[in-house]
Amino acid sequence: MSQPPRGLTFPDPQEVFEANMTALDAERAAWADGIVAGTGIPPRMAEYTLASFPAKGLDYYSAVLRYVTDQTAAFPRLSGLIILGPAGTGKTGLATSAFRRLIEEFGRYYGTPSYERSGWWISQEDLLDCLRADSGALETDSLTRAQTTGLLYIDDLVSSRGITAWAFEQIFKVIDARYKACLPIIATANLSAFDDLDDIDRRLSGRLREICYIVEIPADGQDLRRR
Numbered sequence: 001m002s003q004p005p006r007g008l009t010f011p012d013p014q015e016v017f018e019a020n021m022t023a024l025d026a027e028r029a030a031w032a033d034g035i036v037a038g039t040g041i042p043p044r045m046a047e048y049t050l051a052s053f054p055a056k057g058l059d060y061y062s063a064v065l066r067y068v069t070d071q072t073a074a075f076p077r078l079s080g081l082i083i084l085g086p087a088g089t090g091k092t093g094l095a096t097s098a099f100r101r102l103i104e105e106f107g108r109y110y111g112t113p114s115y116e117r118s119g120w121w122i123s124q125e126d127l128l129d130c131l132r133a134d135s136g137a138l139e140t141d142s143l144t145r146a147q148t149t150g151l152l153y154i155d156d157l158v159s160s161r162g163i164t165a166w167a168f169e170q171i172f173k174v175i176d177a178r179y180k181a182c183l184p185i186i187a188t189a190n191l192s193a194f195d196d197l198d199d200i201d202r203r204l205s206g207r208l209r210e211i212c213y214i215v216e217i218p219a220d221g222q223d224l225r226r227r
């Protein structure tokens, strides 16, 4: 093997490789942290991915996987996703995993992204709190963000428990604006079937039906918190 000229040393390839890998890991971790902090994914769900889902044999897991595969192939023209079903069946975990995967795709597609503009993860209740706190302003920040962010995630969308007329109109305003602008929504709902949304409001359900993949979890779906 040839020797370096006197006075020069070759860096140890193994050390270079390890340093590169460490830098790459740090970059990946920072990127992942950026997604979580920037979009507002809650800490409990920050580590959830499709790979970490605990019941991969279920049909609704396959349906969400198919949704994600189709969307990454069709990027940036995204359809939405709505997962409906009983408590504890993994709606939030699956929908959040799909959301996160697609936000990663924003990064890949647009280069270094603004995570705030790429997506927003929020529960319906918190969204309404934000809108209530903002109300009075003509165009509120939260309303604008919800209407215009690249991918909006709403956890626990309109349930049969019922909400006030004001609250319903706010949610409708968000969904209608996104429908008109062809911007995707990922949502979960504690309803047994999509038809239940028709009973709540047909204007809302009609728009969601048109722009979202619908995944219904059967009523006898296992509560994953009790496994």
Ligand SMILES: Nc1ncnc2c1ncn2[C@@H]1O[C@H](COP(=O)(O)OP(=O)(O)OP(=O)(O)O)[C@@H](O)[C@H]1O
Binding pocket: 047, 048, 049, 050, 052, 053, 054, 086, 087, 088, 089, 090, 091, 092, 093, 094, 097, 188, 190, 224, 225
């Ligand atoms: N992607 C994931 N990775 C790891 N664990 C998960 C994942 N998704 C769901 N789980 C597990 O399944 C449990 C139930 O999931 P999740 O909170 O998503 O249910 P849910 O249907 O949204 O319930 P609820 O209707 O009460 O909100 C979680 O506590 C978690 O342990």
Ligand SMILES: [Mg+2]
Binding pocket: 091, 092, 093, 155, 156, 188
């Ligand atoms: Mg949930």
